[in-house]
Amino acid sequence: MTLLTKGYNIIKKLSGSSYLLEIDKLTEEYDNLIIILDNNHQIDALYNELKSLFKEKNILKFPDYGLEPYDQSQIDKTVIRDRYECFIKLNAIDTKKIIIATYKSVFYRVPLLNDVSKSWKRITKQSNYNELIDLLTSFGYQKTSKVEEFGQYRISGSIIDFFSIISNKPIRINFFEDKIETIKEFDPISQISSNEIDEIIICTNAIYNIQKSNIDIYLENIENFFDDEYKHDIEYERIVHDRNNSYIHNLIPMLFDHTDSLLSSFNDDFACFLQKDLICEFNEQYDNLNEAYLQENMKRYILDPETLLVKKEILEKIFKDNYFYQISDQTDANIKTHSEYNSIPNLSINYNYKNPFINFEKFFNNSQYKYIFFIKRDDNFRTLTNYFNSKQVSYTLIDDIKAADHKVQILRSDINEGFINNASKTVFISSSDLFGIVKARVSSSESIKASVIDNLSDLKVNDFVVHQDHGIGKYKGLITMDIENKTTELMKIEYAENNNLYMPVTSMMLIQKYIGNTSINTKLSQLGSDKWHKIKQRAKRKIDDIAVELLRVQAKRELSNGYKFSLDNLAYDKFCSLFPYVETDDQLNTINDVISDMCSIKSMDRVVCGDVGFGKTEVILRASFIAANNDKQVIIIVPTTVLAKQHFETFKRRFAKYSHNISIVTRATSRPERLSIINKLYNNQIHILIGTHALLNKDFKCADLGLLIIDEEHKFGVKHKESIKQIKENIDVLALTATPIPRTLSSTLSEIKDMSIINTPPVGRKNIETAIINKSDDNLNRYIQREITRGGQVLYIHNNIETMDDEINLIKKCNKNIIIEKVHGRLSNNEIEKIMNSFLDEQINILVCTSIIESGLDMTNVNTIIINDAQNFGLSQLHQLRGRVGRSNKQAYAALILCDQNNFTKDAEKRIDAFVKTKSLAGGIEIAGHDLEIRGAGEILGEEQSGQIFEIGYAMYTSMLSKAIKQLKNHNETNNHIHTDVDCYISTLIPQDYVEDIFLRLDIYNDISNAKNDYDINHIVSKLEDVYGPIPDYLKNLFSLTRVKIEGNRIKADKIKINKENTVITLNPKSLIDNDKLINHFVLKNKIKLTDQYNLKYQNISKDNFCELCEEVISMMKDISD
Secondary structure: OOOOOOEEEEEEOOOOOOHHHHHHHHHHHOOEEEEEEOOHHHHHHHHHHHHHHOOOOOEEEEOOOOOOOOOOOOOOHHHHHHHHHHHHHHHOOOOOEEEEEEHHHHHEOEEOHHHHHHHEEEEOOOOEHHHHHHHHHHOOOEEOOOOOOOOEEEEEOOEEEEOOOOOOOOEEEEEEOOEEEEEEEEOOOOOOEEEEOOOEEEEOOOOOOOOHHHHHHHHHHHHHHOOHHHHHOHHHHHHHHOOOOOOHHHOHHHHOOOEEOHHHHHOOOOEEEEOOOHHHHHHHHHHHHHHHHHHHOOOOOOOOHHHHEOOHHHHHHHHHHOEEEEEEOOOOOOOOEEOOEEOOOOOOOOOOOOOOOHHHHHHHOOOOOEEEEEOOOHHHHHHHHHHHHHOOOOOEEEOOHHHOOOOEEEEOOOOOOOEEEOOOOEEEEEHHHHHOOOOOOOOOOOOOOOOOOOOOOOOOOOOEEEEOOOEEEEEEEEEEEEEOOEEEEEEEEEOHHHOEEEEEHHHHHHEEEOOOOOOOOOOOOOOOOOHHHHHHHHHHHHHHHHHHHHHHHHHHHHHOEOOOOOOOHHHHHHHHOOOOOOOOHHHHHHHHHHHHHHOOOEOOEEEEEEOOOOOHHHHHHHHHHHHHHOOOEEEEEOOOHHHHHHHHHHHHHHOOOOOOOEEEEOOOOOHHHHHHHHHHHHOOOOOEEEEOHHHHOOOOOOOOEEEEEEEOHHHOOHHHHHHHHHHOOOOEEEEEEOOOOOHHHHHHHOOOOEEEEEOOOOOOOOOOEEEEEOOOOOHHHHHHHHHHHOOOEEEEEOOOHHHHHHHHHHHHOOOOOOOEEEEOOOOOHHHHHHHHHHHHOOOOOEEEEOHHHHOOOOOOOEEEEEEEOHHHOOHHHHHHHHOOOOOOOOOOEEEEEOOOHHHOOHHHHHHHHHHHHOOOOOOHHHHHHHOOOOHHHHHHHOHHHHHHHHHHOHHHHHHHHHHHHHHHHOOOOOOOOOOOEEEEOOOEOOOOOOOOOHHHHHHHHHHHHOOOOHHHHHHHHHHHHHHHOOOOHHHHHHHHHHHHHHHHHHHOOOEEEEOOOEEEEEOOOOOOEOHHHHHHHHHOOOOEEEEEOOEEEEEOOOOOOHHHHHHHHHHHHHHHEO
């Protein structure tokens, strides 16, 4: 491209995504190209397009803070990350760059690059140990025992872990003396390191590193901006005493001597690509900021727009001295214009036509141009290439558009919209041109930490535990004791009458967390009593009964044949292509499970468990399509009218291009409509019927029912469940639940109940920021105004119908112009439906309602929920309510209002504390672990089992159920040997200076105790060496003793005691001992003495090295066993 004049140059009539080529041309002419867009969402979209086309280009993002004017909320970590990556690359002057910014991010002042560069440091192998620790401290990193999130670091001897905000993964640096030996990335979940790298950049954990010199500048500037009263303001205290806090983005000009626009960083050596007139947009944003300033300045100390924004004169000079390119359809005789593109005609594939590709063929067959197809999704790629193969059209896969030299080429990436480039005689066609809009979500680097209900790592002092042999007790911590001249670490458990049990860490597999009725009245078991044994026996009888019933149901299903659906791959792919998002792995696995079931002769009876908003609806859409495509009818039963209506609208939209008849029945359905539906259903004129429990009425008879879908089955009463059971005979059944099923239960039931678990959030979904607020302060107003200002909606949960109007009046004080409606159970169904539809259509700003809103609704524009009297809700109910928001890539917020805190129960305090600490994404399993309702077990196994769960604890219940099922499957042939007790003369423990954190130490003890073989032991050793360094001697002893225990378990020994001179092994009648080998190879050779029938004493040979002695004992046990 030939550059035109300084100032504005109009690029006229760009078509589709042709701006990408214009951007490419500008990068050939200039080292720095700045693209200025309206908002951060547009930045992400353009970045993805450019990265997919021009992989070699250096493309940077410089987003704005993503906040409303003067907002004091924390800045999103991804925003800080993107800005740092941009600053760091700008500091490197030897590469060409494309910087994508927003108008806000170039209008607001930023520090000069020399000042910003103090916020990061490059770490190479020449850096030393103390330098790194000092740097992490000065950058505000938080010391922790386990690095999982940005801004954390850990020290373990010669190993330092940390997670820099610009790193994709946390970093582990291993030192030899004072010098770096290796720099490696590691997985934040497994904590295992992977590939080695040469260097890493550490950034401060805030938007800038505020040093003492900045605070001095701040103190000097106070008198220039504020009065003396400001020094008594809480903000002053926060800035002076907590430099790297979340509020400084509103005070940047007070903290640095020199600030300017990002555009000033390029020294008049750049071109700029715009959507709008730069100066006009500045004037508009200045006016908006000034309006906010006039409102907020009355309440608190803030800087005025003149101080926060760059000077207009500076922008005008930058504009005058550089090349600015603006996209416009306007023409002006005085402005040079440039265009060489056309839009493409309608090429959409329409399956209502006999030839779905007819639109495409008319264009394709009459053009001599080259074609580049941008197809990222596998199903769309498969459809297109199948078409080309059927038409014998050759095509080539390419990685870069500059390598395009064939007639038909396919690039596996996305652009927003196709266009025709007349200059190069090339047609660029996007997926959306052929298959419709695909809403690809922005990817996220945040790892979701799975939470497992049976994990002991978060066991706290005074938590209830259950011991397999002794019953329910209270965990009192790990105690280090010297016994018989050896140091050992024991788990202390308190039982009734202040009796204590000190349990060796090698026996930790006998301990599980007690999850049941953990109230203050929970009874501790009594040591030495047979009462616990009787409780276990009573529970075992009940558990055996349910195991028999579960297996009986499974056997009946195995014997009864259902309908074997056929899968039309082409038609199915077409239907899937209408899904506007990218599927998660869990979602795809679940869909494949369902397809496999439906295409089998065995009747499907599958439960799909997935947290709120994780994509269960798409599963039932695809299952329903397969059924309807096989001319089978589908019934979908949901618990509420509102949810039925939403499912109906979703199905109508998705099946719009198909001839399948979809209907709905609720309590609001009139009698004539109902009679008509009954008649059509019986005559096979309705293919998919959605409704509430009204569908369970015997009048609704299907002509050819093939699939029954039950959404949130646990919310139906006993009577309704019985009706459902009668329908389920010999047809495929798919049940959905937002109940998170803990791993212990799902693994137990997986052998006799088909289950699929969706535990991965949709890509780009953010954790919901959850906080406790006070109704009387400005927080309520702030939450409401923030959401309304950004065009969103608010849910306000209030469960007291009588005082609902008082809450509405309180909200109106925040903003008289907002539209508020209320919904509660005393309204008629028609009234509720009308209001809900208005809310979903975004005609209402705030909906004040009872928890009627809890079930299943999908409201992508609702991203703030305020829950009044939150202390009165159960944990799982709070989790369901919070899941109503945060259904898009916007940051969502949940505010809990707690009333009458002085009269809180301890349970209420625990619930609220657990809820606020639990992440909204994939937090359902953790919630289930905290929740006293034991949702998973109650809903899958039946409420009649809750008594046994409370008596023996959830973990032990599922463990016993698993054993009962296996025993029945193996015809009562099971290994009843529990474990081998082991003891020795030497210290066996994890030294505290090796693993300081008691919770992590407890977790490691648990892993070691549960090891089943050498592979498990070696895996633990390898991980510990990676995370903590060389294994200390005491821990080596523990591993060796554990290997002895594993071999003792194999031969079913009761006890093994390793003394320095000999080893005593206690056997039992079922021990796997070969008497001939024992007598001939050991007893007759005086290597073993038999003290009685079941006790033998082995004479040790390796007396000086405990680990070698353990190997010797293991070898001996192998020699005497069967």
